Amino acid sequence: MDAKSPNNSHSDGPTPAEAPTEPRRSTVRRRVLIGVGVGAVAVVAWFGFSAWQVQHNLTGARDNAQLAKNSLLDGNTEGAQRAAAEARERAADAQDNLHSAPWSSLAAVPGLGAPFESAQQMSDVVVGLTRDVLTPAVDVGVALSPRDLVGEGGNVQLQPLRDAAPTLQETSIAARNLATQAQGIRGAGYVGLVDDARTELQNRTDDVAKLLENTTIGAKVLPAMLGxxxxxxxxxxxxxxAEARGTGGLVGGYSVIRASDGKLGIEKLGKNSEVTYDKRPLDLGPDYKSMYGNYNPSVDIRNSNLSSHFPYAGQIWQSMWAQESGERVDGAIATDPVALSYVLAAVGPVTLPDGEVVDASNVVELTESTAYTRFITNEANYTEDNAERKEYLQTIAGKVVEKMTGKIESPQRLLDAVGRAAGERRIAVWSSHPEEQEILAGTTLGYTVPEDPAPYAGVVINNNGGNKLDYYLDREIDYTAADCTGDTRTSAVTVRLTNNTPDTNFPRIVAGTFKDKPLPYGTNLAMVSLLSTNGATLTKASIDGKQSFAIQGNELGHPVFTVPVTIPKGATVELRYELNEPTAPGEARVPIQPLVDDPKVTVNAPACGG
Structure with missing residues (x-):
């Protein structure tokens, strides 16, 4: 019969045994999909829980690290050690989670694994910080807690500080290595929150490294320097x-301080007018003599710090005082009223003999502005009693030093204040002991002009009018250089100076000039020097777009270009140096001369390779 005959028509449809095949397949697919879904949910849930654990442990490590620091500062040794141990344990737990097989598998996937790899690398740094930095720092910090370090009478406990130096050195090296490791953490790609955490960790590790480096330096030099x-x-x-000099300002007064076994005391207070001029000059080399010799800096204390290299000033003051008193000091320190304001904020106000209160809010204005109008003796021509004013300023300085060297309620606040002032170069220190000076020279306290070839733009202002108008001076500094494709590159340093002197009847010492040709009151005269990159040449100097002459010198290998600038009251003057400089390796540096203002500084100079 034909295959299509009705008798065989049943062969075209499913047999009873075949009918359930499709539903069974659907059931299997559903079961597979359900299984896969459950597995996916489980995986997501595991990763979610694991991520929560990581976040919880890293947060706990951070909080306990902060608690350890706070406990140490409060003198709670046991609390600091417990918190450090907890921070170390939490960090290790987070690291274990992030280095588990599932996390590591994801981290290995190109592109997709970027945030996971970044998180792993961050956990490694955090573990290193808690294990190799925090724990030993807390252990040695038992002897360095500010409450324990500074005794009842304000004397510093020096032997524990010296004993801690080797451990601090090791911890400092570990911290710097971890900071370098943190800088190498790969970007998190598509997860911005992880990138934010990476940036925060990099900043924190760098801060920790700098703190420990500074603490190590202190442990090395302070014991000997403090007697x-x-x-x-x-x-x-x-x-x-208010009257600018290379290291900050004119020396208005001075003190001789004696240190013995960690205790500081004032031995002598004096005015600059008490230092006589009949001194033997100090030879600081031909470059120094060529730059500053006409101003007799080593015999006239008013011009003793024209250079921005503080060791020169320190050596001059040592020479002057030896000839003045017969005593050879072991070093020199400089500070200014802004630094005193930070100190007074930490230790509290001082009261002068007449009952006047000097505190953080008024010490800068009192010493750099008000004092010059308070002691006017002739209203007709606004002359002032110079001796009375200097006595007043000397009294303020003495009271602040006396407060600092007495009983300190919060040593930590004082240390923070001194650290801030040092960071702004408002405290400078020079030691006549070579091994100490070698260490100080590499710090902000040393206030040195570096002799390496890296790009450099040191803008230094010296008052050229014999007045006090730099209290009202605002600065903007821009250093811009081309790329590093050749052996040399063009660069430019632009300095904008604004004279904000108010319309006030100031005495001549504030707003006049000592020049033979009188200028309108309130005119600021400045000698503006640029210490440039080693090997740089000046192609053009201009003031407000008009070409100007520049006096050329040399200081510690840096070509120096000095331009006299006149800044009328209420005006802004733009001085521009155009240069050709070597494409030397290193980051560009623009050190800030510590005047009264907080200058705006911009640097657009690409770092060239080695």
Missing amino acids: LDGPRSYFLAFQTN
Whole structure:
């Protein structure tokens, strides 16, 4: 019969045994999909829980690290050690989670794994910080807690500080290595929150490294400098940066401080007018003599700090005081009224003999502005009683030093204040002991001009009018350089100076000039020097777009170009140096001269390779 005959028509449809095949397949697919879904949910849930654990542990590590620091500062040794141990444990738990097989598998996937790999690398740094930095720092910090370090009478406990130096050195090296490791953490790609955490970790590790480096330096030099091995003495200069000088301001007054076994005391207070001029000049080399010799800096204390290299000023003051008193000091320190305001914020106000209160809010204005109008003796021509004013300023300086060297309620606040002032170069220190000076020279306290070839633009203002108008001076500095494709590159340093002197009847010492040709009151005269990159040449100097002459010199290998600038009251003057400089390796540096203002500084100079 035909295959299509009705008798065989049943062969075209499913047999009873075949009918359930399709539903069974659907059931299997559903079961597979359900299984896959359940598995996916489980995986997501596991990763979610694991991520929560990581976040919880890293947050706990951070909080306990902060608690350890706070406990140490409060003198709670046991609390600091417990918190450090908890931070270390939490960090290790987070690291274990992030380095588990599932996390590592994801981290290995190109592109997709970027945030996972970044998180793993961050956990490694955090573990290193808690294990190799926090724990040993807390252990040695038992002897370095500010409450324990500074005794009842304000004396510093020096032997524990010296004993801690080797451990601090090791911890500092570990912190710097971890900071370098943190900088190498790969970007998180598509997860911005992880990238934000990476940036925060990089900043924190760098801060920790700098803190430990500074603490290590302190442990190395402070014991000897504060008299652990025998008494020391220092010339302390009070700089009035209302009249600019290279290291900050004119030396208006001074003190001689004696240190013995961690205790500081004032031995002598004096005015700059008490330092006579009949001194033997100090030879600081031909470059220095060529730059500053006409101003007799080593015999006239008013011009003793024209250079921005503080060791020169320190050596001059040592020479002057030796000839003045017969005593050879062990070093020199300089500070200014802005630094005193930070100190007064930490230690509290001082009260003068007449009952006047000087505190953080008024010390800068009192010493750099008000004092010059308070002691006017002739209203007709606004002359002032110079001796009475200097006596007033000397009294303020003495009271602040006396407060600092007495009983301190919060040593930590004082240390923070000193650290802030040092960071702004408002405290400078020079030691006549070579091994100490070698260490200080590499710090902000040393206030040195570096002799390496890296790009450099040091803008230095010296008052050229013999007045106090730099209290009203605002600065903007821009250093811009081309790329590093050739052996040399073009660069430009632009300096904008604004004279904000108010319309006030100031005495001549504030707003006049000593020049033979009188200028309108309130005119600021400045000698503006640029210490440029080693090997740089000046192609053009201009003031407000008009070409100007520049006096050329050399200081510690840096070509120096000096331009006299006149800034009328209420005006802004733009000085521009156009240069050709070597494409030397290193980051560009623009050190800030510590005057009264907080200048705006921009740097657009690409770092060239080695």
